[in-house]
Amino acid sequence: MREEKLIFEMGTKGRTAYSLPDLDVPRKGVENLIASEYLRETAPALPEVSEPEVVRHFTRLSQKNHGVDSGFYPLGSCTMKYNPKVNEYVSDISGFARVHPYQHEGTVQGCLRLMYEMDKMLSEITGMARVSLQPAAGAHGEMTGLMIIRAYHEHRGQKHRKKIIVPDSAHGTNPASAAMVGFEVVEVKSDEKGNVDIEELKSVAGEDTAGLMLTNPNTLGLFETNITKIADIIHSAGGLLYYDGANANAILGISRPGDMGFDVVHLNLHKTFSAPHGGGGPGAGPVGVKKELVPFLPVPVVELKDESYYLDYDRPLSIGKVKSFYGNFGVIAKAYAYILSMGQEGLKKASQTAVLNANYLMKKLKEYFHLPYDRTCKHEFVISAQRQKEKGVSALDIAKRLLDFGVHPPTIYFPLIVREAMMIEPTETETKEALNEFIEIMREIAEEAETEPEKVKGAPYSTVVGRLDEARAARNLVLRWKKEDK
Amino acid sequence: MSRYIPNTYVQQKEMLEEMGFKDINELFDDVPGDIRFKGRLELPAAMSEIELVKHMQWVASQNKNLDEYICFLGAGAYDHYVPAVIKSLLSRQEFYTAYTPYQPEISQGTLQAIFEYQTMICELTGMDVANASMYDGATALAEAITMACRVTGRNQVIIPRTLHPESRQVVKTYAKFNDITVQEVGFEDGQTDFEGLYRMVSEGTAAVAVQNPNFFGVIEDIRQAAEIAHGKGALLIAYVDPISLGILKSPGELGADIVVGEGQSLGGALSFGGPYLGFFAARKDFLRKMPGRIAGQTWDSSGRRGFVLTVQTREQHIRREKATSNICSNQALNALAATIYLAAMGPEGLKKVGEHCIEKSHYAYEKLLETGRFSCCFKASFFKEFVLRSAVPIEKLNGKLLEDKIIGGYDLGASYPELAGTWLVAVTEKRTREEIDMFVRKARAI
Numbered sequence: 012m013r014e015e016k017l018i019f020e021m022g023t024k025g026r027t028a029y030s031l032p033d034l035d036v037p038r039k040g041v042e043n044l045i046a047s048e049y050l051r052e053t054a055p056a057l058p059e060v061s062e063p064e065v066v067r068h069f070t071r072l073s074q075k076n077h078g079v080d081s082g083f084y085p086l087g088s089c090t091m092k093y094n095p096k097v098n099e100y101v102s103d104i105s106g107f108a109r110v111h112p113y114q115h116e117g118t119v120q121g122c123l124r125l126m127y128e129m130d131k132m133l134s135e136i137t138g139m140a141r142v143s144l145q146p147a148a149g150a151h152g153e154m155t156g157l158m159i160i161r162a163y164h165e166h167r168g169q170k171h172r173k174k175i176i177v178p179d180s181a182h183g184t185n186p187a188s189a190a191m192v193g194f195e196v197v198e199v200k201s202d203e204k205g206n207v208d209i210e211e212l213k214s215v216a217g218e219d220t221a222g223l224m225l226t227n228p229n230t231l232g233l234f235e236t237n238i239t240k241i242a243d244i245i246h247s248a249g250g251l252l253y254y255d256g257a258n259a260n261a262i263l264g265i266s267r268p269g270d271m272g273f274d275v276v277h278l279n280l281h282k283t284f285s286a287p288h289g290g291g292g293p294g295a296g297p298v299g300v301k302k303e304l305v306p307f308l309p310v311p312v313v314e315l316k317d318e319s320y321y322l323d324y325d326r327p328l329s330i331g332k333v334k335s336f337y338g339n340f341g342v343i344a345k346a347y348a349y350i351l352s353m354g355q356e357g358l359k360k361a362s363q364t365a366v367l368n369a370n371y372l373m374k375k376l377k378e379y380f381h382l383p384y385d386r387t388c389k390h391e392f393v394i395s396a397q398r399q400k401e402k403g404v405s406a407l408d409i410a411k412r413l414l415d416f417g418v419h420p421p422t423i424y425f426p427l428i429v430r431e432a433m434m435i436e437p438t439e440t441e442t443k444e445a446l447n448e449f450i451e452i453m454r455e456i457a458e459e460a461e462t463e464p465e466k467v468k469g470a471p472y473s474t475v476v477g478r479l480d481e482a483r484a485a486r487n488l489v490l491r492w493k494k495e496d497k
Numbered sequence: 498m499s500r501y502i503p504n505t506y507v508q509q510k511e512m513l514e515e516m517g518f519k520d521i522n523e524l525f526d527d528v529p530g531d532i533r534f535k536g537r538l539e540l541p542a543a544m545s546e547i548e549l550v551k552h553m554q555w556v557a558s559q560n561k562n563l564d565e566y567i568c569f570l571g572a573g574a575y576d577h578y579v580p581a582v583i584k585s586l587l588s589r590q591e592f593y594t595a596y597t598p599y600q601p602e603i604s605q606g607t608l609q610a611i612f613e614y615q616t617m618i619c620e621l622t623g624m625d626v627a628n629a630s631m632y633d634g635a636t637a638l639a640e641a642i643t644m645a646c647r648v649t650g651r652n653q654v655i656i657p658r659t660l661h662p663e664s665r666q667v668v669k670t671y672a673k674f675n676d677i678t679v680q681e682v683g684f685e686d687g688q689t690d691f692e693g694l695y696r697m698v699s700e701g702t703a704a705v706a707v708q709n710p711n712f713f714g715v716i717e718d719i720r721q722a723a724e725i726a727h728g729k730g731a732l733l734i735a736y737v738d739p740i741s742l743g744i745l746k747s748p749g750e751l752g753a754d755i756v757v758g759e760g761q762s763l764g765g766a767l768s769f770g771g772p773y774l775g776f777f778a779a780r781k782d783f784l785r786k787m788p789g790r791i792a793g794q795t796w797d798s799s800g801r802r803g804f805v806l807t808v809q810t811r812e813q814h815i816r817r818e819k820a821t822s823n824i825c826s827n828q829a830l831n832a833l834a835a836t837i838y839l840a841a842m843g844p845e846g847l848k849k850v851g852e853h854c855i856e857k858s859h860y861a862y863e864k865l866l867e868t869g870r871f872s873c874c875f876k877a878s879f880f881k882e883f884v885l886r887s888a889v890p891i892e893k894l895n896g897k898l899l900e901d902k903i904i905g906g907y908d909l910g911a912s913y914p915e916l917a918g919t920w921l922v923a924v925t926e927k928r929t930r931e932e933i934d935m936f937v938r939k940a941r942a943i
Contacts, residue, residue, distance in 0.1 A: 015609065028842070031853065034857075035931075048746075051746050051747065055844055059845075060841075062582060072605070073586070075604075075609070078595040080591075086599075097550065101550060107562075111574055136538060136540075147828075150824055183812075233527075289593050290593065295772075330673075331673070336770025338770070352500075355538040371516065419600065479602065490793050
């Protein structure tokens with residue numbers, strides 16, 4: 012594929028792609044309506060291109076991307092499941108897409124109903140009392156949930172609870188979110204089985220504990236078998252349990268965070284509930300809480316009275332607002348459509364199948380790669396390239412080689428506690444044939460690592476660009492196009 | 498089996514047997530019995546695609562939508578025209594089903610689009626660097642404020658009450674948990690009370706954040722705000738509507754240090770409040786303190802140009818609790834929409850949209866005044882939104898207009914008790930003279 016020029020390097024002066032009617036009100040002249048000191052003298056250097064050029068440019072750019080519809084995408088912790096087309100269609104109906112957030116409540120009963128029902132359904136799925144749909148992403152949900160935890164403690168006169176415990180296997184967002192809410196982070200180690208080290212947890216939990224953040228199954232894809240014990244330790248220290256829902260695709264209808272002892276949960280609608288990732292967003296990260304934490308949820312929440320839905324802002328203990336309006340409604344509508352399509356049976360089947368597919372891959376791949384934690388996994392698992400590393404082939408090399416086979420690589424170098432980690436999450440929407448093909452590709456790469464390591468280290472060969480020099484990008488920062496760069 | 502789960506029962510059974518399992522439930526033996534969910538989730542029964550579409554259409558029909566109603570409501574979310582190319586290009590699966598561009602070799606589409614987006618945001622705002630986007634305008638502002646505190650080592654910020662009330666609320670939530678004090682300054686004739694601001698700014702002030710055009714639609718004097726802030730070593734954050742920047746001077750030219758805003762006006766659907774687009778740009782000195790993803794240019798081993806995520810040592814996956822923010826995504830698809838929008842409009846189209854907004858809103862303003870039912874509230878210049886005092890209660894006014902399929906303006910009394918009885922009316926380039934005339938006629942008759 013040819014290099015695609017930047018849009019600024021295309022077109023020519025005077026070309027446009029816009030279409031506006033002639034001004035139909037008497038022209039007064041902008042300069043007569045607004046003081047000249049406020050008016051721009053130099054136009055922004057935006058592209059000057061025609062509509063066919065715009066379309067061809069962005070179409071060509073799209074062709075340089077790998078999406079879920081392009082091929083297998085076993086990116087661990089990201090749940091790259093199929094994004095149903097009907098969800099795109101229904102969320103784009105004018106009655107949803109063309110509704111202003113400040114319209115009178117009486118004119119948006121459909122949107123409010125959808126949000127109200129979504130709250131109910133997600134509460135049921137997670138075992139929580141109420142869910143706020145306001146957070147825009149998983150990390151945003153974490154921040155919101157931790158704000159709720161802090162507000163709860165402070166309301167009870169427990170201002171001194173300043174510490175959030177986070178396992179060493181946690182997502183980077185966990186400690187980062189805790190810091191954003193003014194908490195101190197205490198890290199606990201994992202034991203040899205990949206679970207939270209109970210003895211260490213006991214030693215750090217105490218008077219100053221605000222809570223513990225946990226993913227279950229954890230980032231190794233392993234179920235925390237001691238979860239009730241962990242919950243007891245934290246609760247008896249006076250802390251709360253936060254469930255990072257990044258891995259919820261393993262537990263739908265099987266075990267609910269609320270029943271495990273968690274007090275606050277966030278879900279990623281763009282992972283577990285099939286809303287597309289959009290190339291990095293928009294997502295949605297609703298937060299659910301147990302009954303005693305409901306008063307602290309962000310405002311507004313949707314309530315139902317006399318058969319009409321309304322936005323309730325009168326919540327004196329609320330942490331406030333974490334985002335404009337009510338959340339990423341368009342994303343929420345897609346997830347709502349997904350839950351309705353699946354039903355309770357379907358959701359459970361999705362989790363069971365996701366777990367089955369992961370175990371199937373794990374079982375086959377451990378023949379060729381080191382498996383640091385060899386036990387039944389949940390929806391994902393972590394293998395290591397440490398065996399290949401002896402030949403000089405790293406997890407990064409294997410990832411890049413996978414690109415030549417049209418497969419999106421697994422998440423690599425995460426979790427941090429496994430050397431040369433490759434975290435694989437196939438999801439339930441892959442066929443057995445696709446899984447077998449992936450196994451075959453991985454076997455081939457493992458063999459190449461033995462016999463032709465240089466080949467793997469030089470990959471990829473078939474992509475639009477070769478391995479890109481990230482160090483050079485960071486050293487010699489070019490973060491925007493400039494005219495003189497032409 | 499669900500239509501989204503391909504493997505049949507037979508295949509699943511084969512896979513299980515190959516692994517030495519008899520039943521799929523054995524895969525969950527590690528889930529302790531007491532926390533295993535034994536009942537049935539109380540969810541509606543699964544719907545076929547036909548049933549789902551009908552249901553969704555029915556739910557949507559319970560809303561009044563702007564294809565059927567004429568909208569004069571703005572207040573931070575605007576009914577601008579979204580060119581057809583945007584939906585068409587955004588529907589390409591390679592864009593919308595991809596994840597974050599962690600593997601640059603197969604994500605050049607997303608990465609180059611972000612690089613182009615960053616360039617456009619810099620051009621509009623007059624800033625040196627822009628990130629790949631934030632959740633929305635309000636959260637971008639909140640992050641700008643926490644960044645200003647990190648940069649200056651101070652913990653007070655001043656926000657005029659002319660800034661969007663919801664954005665102020667979001668800022669206050671973030672501030673509360675970061676020991677940042679938010680002070681508010683009032684307004685005079687719809688503009689920030691600069692004398693009050695001057696008195697309030699101190700050596701403890703990290704930043705002053707000013708919206709332009711402000712919540713009342715009024716054009717603010719960013720230059721004066723910047724001078725006042727800089728006088729005490731504070732930063733000036735401009736919170737702007739990017740669609741105004743084809744006409745209005747860039748905040749960078751006027752002395753702003755950080756520029757953020759809500760980008761929904763650039764090709765984004767209203768979608769009942771989200772997903773929208775927060776943009777974030779700053780002077781280059783602050784690059785390493787910025788939140789969010791940033792794409793940069795680089796080369797491969799054979800000298801081909803490419804793009805990668807860069808300056809990542811600020812971010813959570815590397816710095817964990819010491820990161821500049823917890824954000825680990827962006828609003829990539831919304832940023833792409835804005836990029837396509839700006840590419841399609843070009844400098845001329847963007848300027849023209851701005852002109853139409855100004856001309857049409859002023860036309861509507863005068864026509865409404867001529868009815869004698871409304872009186873002037875502020876004399877300051879405005880861009881596409883204006884405030885009028887109404888003889889009729891706003892709720893009644895909007896209620897009556899609704900009967901004629903018109904969505905009236907925002908009731909300012911809801912957020913500003915002193916402005917009870919005033920109406921914030923937005924007129925975008927989409928409104929025709931005919932629509933405006935009808936709106937005025939109907940409003941007069943109430």
